[in-house]
Amino acid sequence: MLKYFRETGYLFICLLLFAILLLAFLWALSIGTVKLPLAQIYTVIVNQLQSDLPVEAVGRSAAHDIVWLLRLPRLVLAAAVGCGLASCGVIMQAIVKNPLADPYILGISSGASLGATAAILLGVGAALGENFVGIAAFIGAFCISLAVLFISNLGGRSNSMKLLLAGMALSAVCSAFSSFIVYFANNKEGMQTIAYWMMGSFAGAKWDNLAVIVPIVILAVLFFWSQSRILNLMLLGDEAAVTLGTDLHIYRQVYLLISSLIVGFVVYAAGMIGFVGLIVPHVVRMLVGTDHKKLIPVTALVGAVFLVIADGLCRIIIPRTELPIGILISLIGAPCFVYLMIKRTYGFGGN
Template identity: 40%
Template structure:
């Protein structure tokens, strides 16, 4: 039976097995492949996860302390503990205004930032797997801009009849259509290269930016421009408790589905031919994952606007720490993504305080140089070929 399989498929299967085993056997000197990179940090998985969880906790605590009003660390911990346990576990010797600031403003903001970061990180890792391209990501491929444009269309024509659901649905539709168009353009001629995929995403982003500007300029609503600025720059300044349920549910369901499909995502790393030989319906699976990631991106863009580069940067860091096996990498990328956006939001609030920067500016300042480095590395690995 094995002899009837194409030789290339059998070779790819061997590559896949090597990739899945590499998380246990790789050394720090190993050179990871762009997508199927082996673990090179040399950290045991449990230690890496504990480290990521600790970083997330510390950044979350800093998010409760820092802002236009500084809250001392003991006070922030006391308010948090009393809120978690629903009583005065720690005697409240601080001013009551601290309770209001932390519980009504900063806790929902930190939670929302964490949810958005975890969702973008997991979505970025999944997109990179299904297109087998380390340069892919929600912002690079124009998916986040597509979701924002969908939301702007609803605001432009006042189609908010179903409230927030309409906004979520339009953002999802915009993200899905954008992802489908970019993938279709990149596969023109039957072969998709990293450069072609990135160029298709950049072109689509330009078209969407122009369309969004046209919608704003032709709108009779003088306040639309200010609202659109929120979508294009992103941030968590409008975080409220009532905004948290839907993105939380979306993250839990979405990440759960990704974990269920983690083995199939691993199969895609060895190539379509090998995955098909192992029984995976690549076309249908890829379509399903496109819909899932578009839905997740649509939800987070609807609540936070466009926050770029999270889904590009974080997966690369996580693969360096824990390897490319999605069964391990997806939980880690959620923790790392949450830490990244909470840290970016913290920087946005404090860099030029009391003025608050959009979070999207912070992530772009970090992500832009990182993307340039990835492009140069990809060109070097391919001998300068696109």
């Protein structure tokens, strides 16, 4: 009977979060410099779905362009980014068995920053098109992930400690090269662009990019959900897992590569957004416990809700100005993290 109530409570939480996500979408679509009624938003979306015109077609009406081309794509991107970062936070914390782990802990953020810095100040990858900064950041993040795997396997098989040390070393190297480029480039406008990119933004969301990013995030989350047993074993440690007949080495490499792929796409589409992959998994553990079968889907939904609401707030906190989402997330995330640290009833693993 107790198990039945636990399963029912878990399903209720999932359905409640999904309903909150839909309400957050409607709220965020209606606010901004131009306020729109929900009936008009509904009409625009239904007409677009029934139309044969291209997704990116402009000029049908002012309301259409605002809802379908500006607000809805950025909200879908915010949901995908929140879902991806929160899920990757869960995976990284299991891989390295560290409650302070987030999607960027293994040097991925420094690799992305180096790629973006080289693209902005040196013009690296300019031939790749208008999104060359994001592409360069994606390449930098993914290359660092491969380098972390390679270095951690030198001199023996990798483990959580070797992964952390390799990530810290490569992060320092990438930061040094980024500082070197900034120092010698002497480009004030370029440095402002880098600073803005580091704060994160969903303003550049386009349906063409979302057609790639959203399916990848969803498939990755579903894959991690199917691996809940292995992720639970990772919290027990390699020795306990081997005793139970499972070698975690290959799984750890695969999970890290998939997480890096998601983070790379997130960085490509929205820049650097911190704290989501660190705070959300801890909060969800307090609600549903440590079983990854329940933890992953709830974390993904909470991450999506969090960033959709945060993006809406960024557009209304300062009138006629959009606050970079990284600033708002840091203002919310840092106090929450301090609270979790001093809360005596909470520990990694939900104990």
